[in-house]
Amino acid sequence: MVKVYVPRDSTALSLGADRTAKAIQAEADKRGVKIELIRNGSRGLFWLEPMVEVATGKGRVAYGPVLPKDVSGLFDADFLNGGKHVLSLGLTDEIAWLKKQQRLTFARVGITDPVSLDDYIAHDGYKGLANALKMSGANIVKTVTDSGLRGRGGAAFPTGIKWNTVLNAPADQKYIVCNADEGDSGTYSDRMVMEDDPFVLIEGMTIAGLAVGAIQGYIYLRSEYPHALKVLNEAIAKAEAEGYLGDNICGSGNKFNLEVRRAAGAYVCGEETSLLESLEGKRGLVRFKPPLPAIEGLFGKPTVVNNVISLATVPIILDKGAQYYADYGMGRTRGTLPIQLAGNLKQTGLVELAFGATLRELLYDFGGGSATGKPIRAVQVGGPLGAYLPESQFDTPLDYEEFTKIWAVLGHGGIVAFDDTVDMAKMARYAFEFCAIESCGKCTPCRIGSTRGVEVVDKITAGNHHAKNIQVLRDLSDTMLNGSLCALGGMTPYPVLSALNHFPEDFGLPKDKTTA
Amino acid sequence: MTVLSQQELARIETHIATHKARPGALMPLLHAIQDDIGYVPETAYPLISKALALSVAEVHGVVTFYHHFRTHPAGKHVLQVCRAESCQSMGSEKLEAHIKSTLGIDYHQTSADGAITLEPVYCLGNCGCSPAVMLDDEVYGRMDAEKIDELVREVKNG
Numbered sequence: 001m002v003k004v005y006v007p008r009d010s011t012a013l014s015l016g017a018d019r020t021a022k023a024i025q026a027e028a029d030k031r032g033v034k035i036e037l038i039r040n041g042s043r044g045l046f047w048l049e050p051m052v053e054v055a056t057g058k059g060r061v062a063y064g065p066v067l068p069k070d071v072s073g074l075f076d077a078d079f080l081n082g083g084k085h086v087l088s089l090g091l092t093d094e095i096a097w098l099k100k101q102q103r104l105t106f107a108r109v110g111i112t113d114p115v116s117l118d119d120y121i122a123h124d125g126y127k128g129l130a131n132a133l134k135m136s137g138a139n140i141v142k143t144v145t146d147s148g149l150r151g152r153g154g155a156a157f158p159t160g161i162k163w164n165t166v167l168n169a170p171a172d173q174k175y176i177v178c179n180a181d182e183g184d185s186g187t188y189s190d191r192m193v194m195e196d197d198p199f200v201l202i203e204g205m206t207i208a209g210l211a212v213g214a215i216q217g218y219i220y221l222r223s224e225y226p227h228a229l230k231v232l233n234e235a236i237a238k239a240e241a242e243g244y245l246g247d248n249i250c251g252s253g254n255k256f257n258l259e260v261r262r263a264a265g266a267y268v269c270g271e272e273t274s275l276l277e278s279l280e281g282k283r284g285l286v287r288f289k290p291p292l293p294a295i296e297g298l299f300g301k302p303t304v305v306n307n308v309i310s311l312a313t314v315p316i317i318l319d320k321g322a323q324y325y326a327d328y329g330m331g332r333t334r335g336t337l338p339i340q341l342a343g344n345l346k347q348t349g350l351v352e353l354a355f356g357a358t359l360r361e362l363l364y365d366f367g368g369g370s371a372t373g374k375p376i377r378a379v380q381v382g383g384p385l386g387a388y389l390p391e392s393q394f395d396t397p398l399d400y401e402e403f404t405k406i407w408a409v410l411g412h413g414g415i416v417a418f419d420d421t422v423d424m425a426k427m428a429r430y431a432f433e434f435c436a437i438e439s440c441g442k443c444t445p446c447r448i449g450s451t452r453g454v455e456v457v458d459k460i461t462a463g464n465h466h467a468k469n470i471q472v473l474r475d476l477s478d479t480m481l482n483g484s485l486c487a488l489g490g491m492t493p494y495p496v497l498s499a500l501n502h503f504p505e506d507f508g509l510p511k512d513k514t515t516a
Numbered sequence: 517m518t519v520l521s522q523q524e525l526a527r528i529e530t531h532i533a534t535h536k537a538r539p540g541a542l543m544p545l546l547h548a549i550q551d552d553i554g555y556v557p558e559t560a561y562p563l564i565s566k567a568l569a570l571s572v573a574e575v576h577g578v579v580t581f582y583h584h585f586r587t588h589p590a591g592k593h594v595l596q597v598c599r600a601e602s603c604q605s606m607g608s609e610k611l612e613a614h615i616k617s618t619l620g621i622d623y624h625q626t627s628a629d630g631a632i633t634l635e636p637v638y639c640l641g642n643c644g645c646s647p648a649v650m651l652d653d654e655v656y657g658r659m660d661a662e663k664i665d666e667l668v669r670e671v672k673n674g
Contacts, residue, residue, distance in 0.1 A: 014657035046644035185600030264582030281542030342643035
């Protein structure tokens with residue numbers, strides 16, 4: 001029976017993948033052809049979704065974007081045997097966009113049926129756990145440390161060092177918490193892992209549990225991801241049934257239980273201490289640090305809080321070794337980054353590459369330039385708290401330290417492009433507005449500063465005491481940068497000041513006064 | 517304050533019984549109630565507070581902290597429109613204005629026929645296909661005025 005793949009990833013669904021899948025099944029039934037319809041994850045080429053694949057003797061052949069109206073034509077063209085059609089993309093593995101990538105964390109994404117444990121295992125799943133079960137906790141931690149893996153949520157703190165703190169914190173109970181509150185605009189790599197390869201996250205968290213001696217894990221999942229919730233719960237139930245979670249993992253006598261907890265639409269809960277408060281059933285108010293969550297985290301116990309991508313990268317490190325992973329990357333930034341191309345680009349999607357590629361390569365070689373065909377004027381990297389970069393900075397390599405040098409952040413690897421119709425004063429105003437909406441209210445610079453910021457930008461654009469208010473904007477940003485309790489207030493000045501510095505003409509200032 | 521039917525009260529009591537012993541029970545409990553009843557009725561606060569040994573103020577504090585929880589019934593469907601940067605780069609502001617004028621409502625309001633409650637949302641993780649909206653639990657990408665009109669029509673007729 002011919003295997004036909006139609007993705008079940010949210011983005012593919014948002015473009016009608018369910019209708020395409022139904023149309024293919026109906027057409028096959030009508031023609032009396034037997035097919036095996038598999039709902040895989042997305043390969044991450046979003047401009048081609050819904051992208052349909054057919055397994056042939058030469059490998060998987062892709063067609064896209066396939067809408068219900070194309071289905072009968074595809075059957076006529078004998079697509080079940082890889083026949084030529086106007087939507088033909090050739091062998092999936094040979095598509096240049098995919099071939100140029102280095103997919104480690106995303107090795108299986110788009111290839112397998114996300115909720116098939118057999119498929120997961122057939123594609124190298126649970127090899128990392130098998131190795132980890134033979135190692136001491138300290139050795140697992142050492143492997144992760146040696147790999148150079150740094151937190152992919154945005155803060156880039158070395159994962160192994162965090163784990164080591166938890167390992168060495170004596171306690172009767174410890175926790176592994178996965179931060180799946182992916183709220184940054186322009187990011188969706190966490191969502192893709194959870195929807196398209198959930199077992200890799202489950203495996204990563206299980207290994208983390210073994211490493212630090214924790215037997216309970218929580219995935220704190222944003223409420224905006226209902227598909228991810230379903231997939232994760234289905235995968236967790238299967239892992240439990242097959243002994244990959246529970247009281248006797250793979251017959252080793254080790255315990256690890258996992259539960260998904262839904263967030264409720266508060267951006268600030270992506271901040272780890274606010275997340276922990278929320279998991280405890282409280283308002284998501286940011287905590288003072290210290291104590292670090294690694295010492296006093298969830299319910300006051302030592303807790304590993306890691307991003308989805310960090311945890312989902314652990315299995316391949318344990319499978320192939322620390323050096324294999326560390327061989328990718330540049331400088332102090334080892335490994336790969338799943339980059340998310342978003343906004344005004346022709347070819348958006350998931351690009352996993354070793355650190356070091358330039359923004360220009362991503363925007364033009366992968367992204368194909370703007371979707372509207374106009375020049376790309378500004379790019380926001382790293383979510384709503386990330387700086388806006390002008391064209392003169394497009395040659396910056398993607399590396400945490402290189403971005404720090406230009407007063408920007410790589411964050412969670414989201415890249416949002418804007419064409420030349422963007423009004424950067426409006427974007428600065430929006431940054432403050434977003435901060436005001438999402439502020440937890442605990443510290444004054446964030447709670448009050450964000451609202452004052454909206455007002456000041458309004459005064460500037462209205463030409464009201466212009467020079468004075470530009471200074472007020474800078475002073476206010478300085479207060480928020482240095483006086484906020486967490487990154488929400490503390491980094492809102494990044495989009496604001498980068499917009500002001502790189503695009504002063506949008507704030508009624510002369511163009512040549514760039515102080516970047 | 518909305519008056520709850522005996523059945524609704526009984527269902528809330530069941531949710532409380534199911535969740536109260538879990539660590540950090542309040543969030544899963546509030547989700548269970550909203551999933552079932554459609555909102556978290558203020559009438560339920562005393563029941564929750566008693567079961568979880570919290571003050572009514574604490575329960576109220578948590579419910580109102582999170583954008584997702586509502587204390588009044590929504591329309592038959594909830595339409596969330598993404599306002600975040602990626603969607604803005606692809607013209608979501610125009611789309612927002614179009615939706616508001618078509619439905620004759622602003623954010624956090626429900627259309628006169630009770631069919632649609634309009635809510636802003638800050639990222640749906642569909643940034644590769646901006647602008648995006650979510651209708652109940654389904655995401656729609658690359659939206660424009662025409663597609664949104666069709667979606668609204670389907671909902672209103674369905």
